[in-house]
Structures are given as structure tokens and as C-alpha cells.
């Protein structure tokens with residue numbers, strides 16, 4: 001049984017897609033996709049030997065070796081430009097996800113959709129998407145096994161309308177997520193605010209200098225902005 005998190009990621013993959021799942025581990029996601037949709041095909045990329053072997057075994061076990069190609073390598077280097085139209089990267093931090101995209105930018109030619117599932121640091125991904133001409137079209141936040149996950153879906157396009165106002169806040173919280181404000185969203189950001197308040201107290205106890213004062217002000221501003229969203 002696939003985790004709820006990966007089922008939700010899979011929901012954003014269009015029918016008949018050629019997908020690359022990077023950092024695929026057991027290749028559960030591509031296997032699920034290909035079992036659900038007989039017109040889909042996939043590449044499962046893994047940099048580490050253990051997970052690479054797990055992926056190969058799993059693909060063989062479910063009889064999908066003709067439709068899922070398991071490849072070993074770092075990030076997008078396992079791909080040829082134009083080979084896939086969708087890329088999924090799930091279960092890692094936002095920094096690693098953006099590093100993988102950044103290092104493989106030339107492999108993104110022909111890719112029309114990115115489905116990214118950061119465990120932390122979704123803001124880093126939103127900033128990257130903005131910078132490289134990707135338009136965020138949907139987002140999801142969910143809790144599973146007491147962890148909170150975000151899913152970001154992007155296609156190529158101009159996002160100036162999406163971020164016209166409150167840009168910084170939207171990059172941090174997610175423009176779609178902050179509109180919906182579901183329970184997982186509230187839980188995550190209440191927790192973050194509590195954490196920031198603890199840091200703020202530490203700033204207040206620290207020897208005052210310009211740098212500390214600047215950081216303190218920024219953090220306070222951030223707390224006020226996020227608390228306001230939570231109170232809507």
C-alpha cells in the first residue's frame with residue numbers, strides 16, 4: 001500500500017505521461033503510476049546503490065521492467081533532454097530538490113510539469129520556480145504519521161499575477177496553501193511561530209548590536225505576518 005503522501009503526488013501526474021521519478025528509492029511511485037495507468041511509462045533515478053537495487057527489485061517484482069527503466073546516477077544526469085514530460089522529486093528537503101533541478105537545468109527541456117514534494121523548505125523551491133520561469137499551479141499540504149508534507153505542482157509560465165501582492169509571505173507559506181489554510185497548514189505554522197518566538201526571546205537576551213537588531217526586527221515582522229494569516 002502506497003503512502004497517502006505518494007498517492008497525492010501521483011494524483012498530479014497526467015494520464016499517459018512519461019515520468020522521471022528522481023530519488024525513487026523503492027520505485028513505489030513509478031510502479032503505482034504504471035499500474036494505475038497502462039499508458040504511462042517511467043524512469044526511476046537513484047544515486048545510491050542500495051535504493052537503486054531496491055528499485056530494480058520492486059520493478060521486476062511487479063512485472064514492469066518494460067515500462068519502468070531504473071537508472072543509477074546523480075539527479076537529472078540519468079535523463080536525456082526531451083525523454084520525459086513530467087518530473088517528480090519527493091521525500092527530500094527543499095534545498096536538495098532545488099540543487100537537483102539547478103544542476104540539471106539543461107535536462108528540463110521538454111519537461112512540461114514538475115511535481116515536487118519537499119519535507120521541509122518548500123519556500124526555497126517556490127523561489128527557484130519563480131526564478132526559472134515555472135508557474136506554480138497547485139499545492140497541497142498534508143499530515144501523515146505525524147509529519148507534515150507539502151506538494152508543489154508547476155508548469156511553465158508567467159507567475160507575476162500569482163505573486164502580485166504579498167510576495168514574500170506567499171513564497172514562504174504557499175499562495176494556494178495560505179488561501180485554503182487547512183488543519184495541516186495551521187498546525188505547521190503555529191508550530192513554526194512558537195519556534196520563532198523562542199528565537200526572538202534569545203535575540204532579546206543577546207547583546208544588542210545592529211545585526212542582532214536587524215534579525216530581531218525581521219523575525220518579529222515574520223511572526224506578525226504569519227500570525228495574521230493564521231487568524232483569518
Ligand code: SAM
Pocket residue numbers: 006022023024025026045046047048051073074075076089090091092096100
Ligand atoms: N522518493 C521516495 C519517497 O518520496 O518516498 C524516496 C525518498 S528518500 C527519503 C530519498 C531518496 O533520494 C533516497 O533513496 C536517496 O538515495 C535519493 N537521493 C538523494 N539524493 C539524490 C540525488 N542527487 N540523485 C538521485 N537520488 C538521490
